Amino acid sequence: MLEDSGFGPVEIGPAVDTFGGAKGEDKARAFDVYGYAFLARKPS
Amino acid sequence: MAEDLLVDPATLREQVRDKYRDVAVAPHAEHHFHTGRPLAARLDYDQTVVDAFPDRAVESFAGVGNPFSLRRLAPGERVVDVGSGAGFDSFIAAGHVGVTGEVVGIDMTPEMLTKSRQTAEALGFAQVSFREGLAEAIPVEDGWADAVISNGVINLCADKQAVFAEIRRVLRPGGVLQFADIANGRPVPPEALSDIDLWTG
Numbered sequence: 001m002l003e004d005s006g007f008g009p010v011e012i013g014p015a016v017d018t019f020g021g022a023k024g025e026d027k028a029r030a031f032d033v034y035g036y037a038f039l040a041r042k043p044s
Numbered sequence: 045m046a047e048d049l050l051v052d053p054a055t056l057r058e059q060v061r062d063k064y065r066d067v068a069v070a071p072h073a074e075h076h077f078h079t080g081r082p083l084a085a086r087l088d089y090d091q092t093v094v095d096a097f098p099d100r101a102v103e104s105f106a107g108v109g110n111p112f113s114l115r116r117l118a119p120g121e122r123v124v125d126v127g128s129g130a131g132f133d134s135f136i137a138a139g140h141v142g143v144t145g146e147v148v149g150i151d152m153t154p155e156m157l158t159k160s161r162q163t164a165e166a167l168g169f170a171q172v173s174f175r176e177g178l179a180e181a182i183p184v185e186d187g188w189a190d191a192v193i194s195n196g197v198i199n200l201c202a203d204k205q206a207v208f209a210e211i212r213r214v215l216r217p218g219g220v221l222q223f224a225d226i227a228n229g230r231p232v233p234p235e236a237l238s239d240i241d242l243w244t245g
Contacts, residue, residue, distance in 0.1 A: 001204060001205065001208065002208060002221075004205070005205060005208035005209055005212060006208075006209075006212050007208070007212065007221060011114055013109070013110075013113050013114050016086075016087060016088075016108075016109050016110075017086075018077070018078070018086075018087070018108045018109065018226065019076075019077060019078075020086075021078070022075075022076060022077050022078045023074055023075065023076040023077075024076030024077055027076070028226075030230075031228040031229070031230050031232055032228055032229030032230040033226050033227070033228045033229070034226065034227065034229070035087070035107075035108035035109035035196075035224055035225070035226050036109055036224065036225065036226070036227055037109050037110055037111060037113045037114050037222070037223070037224045038114075038221070038222070038223055038224070038225065039114040039115055039220065039221070039222045040220075040221050041218060041219065041220050041221070042212055042215040042216070042217060042218065042219045042220075042221070043217065043218070044217045044218040
């Protein structure tokens with residue numbers, strides 16, 4: 001979606017267990033949800 | 045509602061605003077996500093920097109990742125924080141860009157804006173300001189920003205294409221979008237995709 005929006009190649013960081021131990025953990029586990037960092041540039 | 049959107053943007057926005065109002069005024073209540081200093085530690089923020097912040101700068105932090113983990117902002121950069129909440133990431137950014145840089149936080153929740161503005165003043169961060177606005181209509185001029193940051197916000201927007209187009213508009217050519225957000229590794233059933241309660245937890 002980022003590249004479709006006119007950004008360059010996307011760098012993605014490792015998965016982070018954002019919801020582990022929180023009330024929303026069960027729902028996150030059901031869909032394998034994790035947090036990620038993303039980095040992309042607007043072309044010059 | 046646009047035909048290709050899964051939920052009504054205005055309805056979703058209102059539910060998100062309600063949820064984050066609670067995080068602003070009752071940060072220590074039980075939410076479906078972690079908040080505050082424990083969350084910052086979990087997401088590997090610089091502990092020394094976080095420890096130096098007063099509680100009010102950290103307690104309502106509700107991000108899902110670390111937008112600074114792939115790139116540290118440079119001194120002097122102009123930064124937009126989309127969905128700045130109570131300001132935690134904006135304050136981290138202020139430390140990176142220094143007094144020659146500028147950070148503009150954008151948020152739609154009045155209670156978050158009040159809190160972030162008061163904290164910026166208490167911290168003496170003259171290079172940080174907060175504006176009321178939406179991710180789909182960022183109140184910043186074209187090409188102003190060297191970098192856009194965001195944390196756990198874009199997944200809560202119904203029209204992500206519109207959000208990315210708006211971020212692209214406010215970035216200068218060559219500018220950087222560095223953000224954190226959630227992604228699912230297993231497909232979500234069609235009926236769940238349109239369940240607004242799932243979007244807001």
